[in-house]
Amino acid sequence: MTETIHAEIAERPPVPARKKPIPRTAEDLRAEVARLESTLVDGQRARDASRMSLPALIAQGNDEAIAECRKNITLAEAKIREVVETLEQTREAIREAQARDRAASDAQAYRVIKRLVGDTRKEVEVLAETIKAFASALKAASAGLDSVDAQMRRSGVIPDPYVLKAKLIGIVELALHIETGGLVCVARTLENHHELRQSGRASLLKAANEFQTLTMQRVRSALQVTREPE
Numbered sequence: 001m002t003e004t005i006h007a008e009i010a011e012r013p014p015v016p017a018r019k020k021p022i023p024r025t026a027e028d029l030r031a032e033v034a035r036l037e038s039t040l041v042d043g044q045r046a047r048d049a050s051r052m053s054l055p056a057l058i059a060q061g062n063d064e065a066i067a068e069c070r071k072n073i074t075l076a077e078a079k080i081r082e083v084v085e086t087l088e089q090t091r092e093a094i095r096e097a098q099a100r101d102r103a104a105s106d107a108q109a110y111r112v113i114k115r116l117v118g119d120t121r122k123e124v125e126v127l128a129e130t131i132k133a134f135a136s137a138l139k140a141a142s143a144g145l146d147s148v149d150a151q152m153r154r155s156g157v158i159p160d161p162y163v164l165k166a167k168l169i170g171i172v173e174l175a176l177h178i179e180t181g182g183l184v185c186v187a188r189t190l191e192n193h194h195e196l197r198q199s200g201r202a203s204l205l206k207a208a209n210e211f212q213t214l215t216m217q218r219v220r221s222a223l224q225v226t227r228e229p230e
Contacts, residue, residue, distance in 0.1 A: 029094045032090050040083045044080060145164060163215055173185040
C-alpha cells in the first residue's frame with residue numbers, strides 16, 4: 001500500500017512555481033488614476049442627468065420610468081462611491097510606489113557610493129606607498145649627489161653645485177606641479193605647463209643627463225683625462 005502511494009506521488013506532475021507579481025510603477029498607477037477620474041466624471045454626469053429628469057417623470061406619473069430613473073441614480077451613486085474608494089486606494093498605492101522607488105534609488109546610490117569610497121581608499125593607499133617610494137628615491141638621489149661631491153673633492157676636483165644639486169628640489173617641485181595639474185607645489189614662473197614641458201626645465205631626466213655630461217667634463221678637465229681609462 002505504501003509503495004503504491006509513493007508511486008502515485010512520484011507520477012504526479014510537479015506543481016509549477018507561482019510567478020512573483022511584478023509591482024506596478026508609479027507611472028502606471030498615475031495612468032490608472034487618470035482613468036478612474038474620467039470614469040468618476042462620467043458617473044457623476046449620468047447621476048446628475050438622471051436626477052434632473054426625475055421631476056419631469058414624476059410629473060408625468062410614469063411609475064415604471066420613475067422606478068427605472070431612481071434605479072439608475074442608485075446604481076450611479078454606488079458606482080461613484082466605488083470609484084472614489086478605488087481612487088483613494090490607487091493614490092495611496094502611488095505614494096507607496098514612490099516610496100519604494102526612492103528606497104530602491106537610495107539603495108543603488110548607496111552601493112555606488114560605497115564602491116567609490118572603497119576604490120578611493122585604495123587609491124589613497126597607493127598614494128601613500130608612492131609617497132614613501134618618492135621620498136626614498138629623493139633621498140637616494142640627494143645622497144648620490146653628496147657622494148659625487150665628496151669623491152670629487154677628495155680627488156681634487158671642485159664640484160659645481162649649480163649643475164644639479166642646487167636645482168634638484170626646484171625641478172622636483174616643478175615636475176610635481178605639472179604632473180599633478182597644479183594640485184601640489186607652486187610654479188614660480190610665468191611659463192605655462194606646455195612651455196615648461198617644451199623647455200625641459202621641469203624634466204628630471206634632462207637634468208640627470210646634463211649633470212652627467214657637465215660633471216664628467218669637469219672631472220676629465222681637472223684630472224687631465226683625455227680618454228676613458230680601461
